[in-house]
Amino acid sequence: MRKKIVAGNWKMNTTPAEGLELVKNVIAQSAEVCECVNFIVCPPFTHLSQVAEAAKGSRVAVGAQNCAAEAKGAYTGEVSAAMIASLGVKYVILGHSERREYYGETSATLNKKMEQAYANGLTPIYCVGERLEEREAERHFEVVKAQIEEVVFNLTAEQFADLVIAYEPVWAIGTGKTATAEQAEEIHAYIRSVLAEKFGEAAESTPILYGGSCKPSNAEEIFAKENVDGGLIGGAALKAEDFIAIGKGF
Numbered sequence: 581m582r583k584k585i586v587a588g589n590w591k592m593n594t595t596p597a598e599g600l601e602l603v604k605n606v607i608a609q610s611a612e613v614c615e616c617v618n619f620i621v622c623p624p625f626t627h628l629s630q631v632a633e634a635a636k637g638s639r640v641a642v643g644a645q646n647c648a649a650e651a652k653g654a655y656t657g658e659v660s661a662a663m664i665a666s667l668g669v670k671y672v673i674l675g676h677s678e679r680r681e682y683y684g685e686t687s688a689t690l691n692k693k694m695e696q697a698y699a700n701g702l703t704p705i706y707c708v709g710e711r712l713e714e715r716e717a718e719r720h721f722e723v724v725k726a727q728i729e730e731v732v733f734n735l736t737a738e739q740f741a742d743l744v745i746a747y748e749p750v751w752a753i754g755t756g757k758t759a760t761a762e763q764a765e766e767i768h769a770y771i772r773s774v775l776a777e778k779f780g781e782a783a784e785s786t787p788i789l790y791g792g793s794c795k796p797s798n799a800e801e802i803f804a805k806e807n808v809d810g811g812l813i814g815g816a817a818l819k820a821e822d823f824i825a826i827g828k829g830f
């Protein structure tokens with residue numbers, strides 16, 4: 581049985597007070613959802629500490645949205661994986677399409693970030709996904725394969741056993757356009773087959789999340805697919821009721 585995960589990427593939203601309120605509501609309402617669902621919230625760095633403190637001892641885990649590629653030193657504005665881990669944070673989102681697109685993150689950078697994450701005991705949620713023009717040109721399989729080969733294939737078997745993948749088609753992020761459940765299953769199954777080429781049977785245990793305009797009204801249909809193990813949620817993670825309703829989609 582693979583882990584079922586519903587992770588919220590708050591992006592650059594919420595003040596510390598709003599974030600605290602949000603996580604408290606998520607924790608309170610999580611009692612309505614099957615214990616089999618693992619909730620993760622990923623707030624901005626400014627309130628990671630407060631949110632992690634509030635979530636301590638609850639069923640809601642906390643993740644960061646990014647980490648530095650270097651361990652420490654003269655890197656103004658960066659936040660290291662060690663700093664993040666010291667707060668009791670367990671996950672880190674890496675390779676989100678917004679980081680690739682707006683901050684020029686390449687596979688070379690992401691390899692370093694993955695190393696930092698593992699060296700500090702953080703579980704990466706590694707994001708892959710094609711742009712609209714790549715989907716239209718039917719290049720989505722090849723794009724996603726390269727994003728996996730260039731980064732995930734560099735992991736050891738031990739690191740790979742502690743990895744979450746998020747498939748997020750860029751054309752579905754924040755656009756209201758969702759991949760159909762069939763499109764999600766097709767590419768999730770493909771991703772698992774690519775992972776199996778390198779890591780064999782272990783790929784059967786890797787949670788692969790869907791992300792891109794996932795909401796209470798479509799979560800159940802998408803999560804019902806064999807190779808979809810949950811969701812990485814943006815907009816709908818900012819309202820506890822919606823985030824929890826997505827968790828009920830299992």
Ligand code: PEP
Pocket residue numbers: 589748752753754755756791792793794812813814815816
């Ligand atoms: C995301 O950016 O991780 C995401 C899935 O966003 P949204 O749910 O808003 O499309």
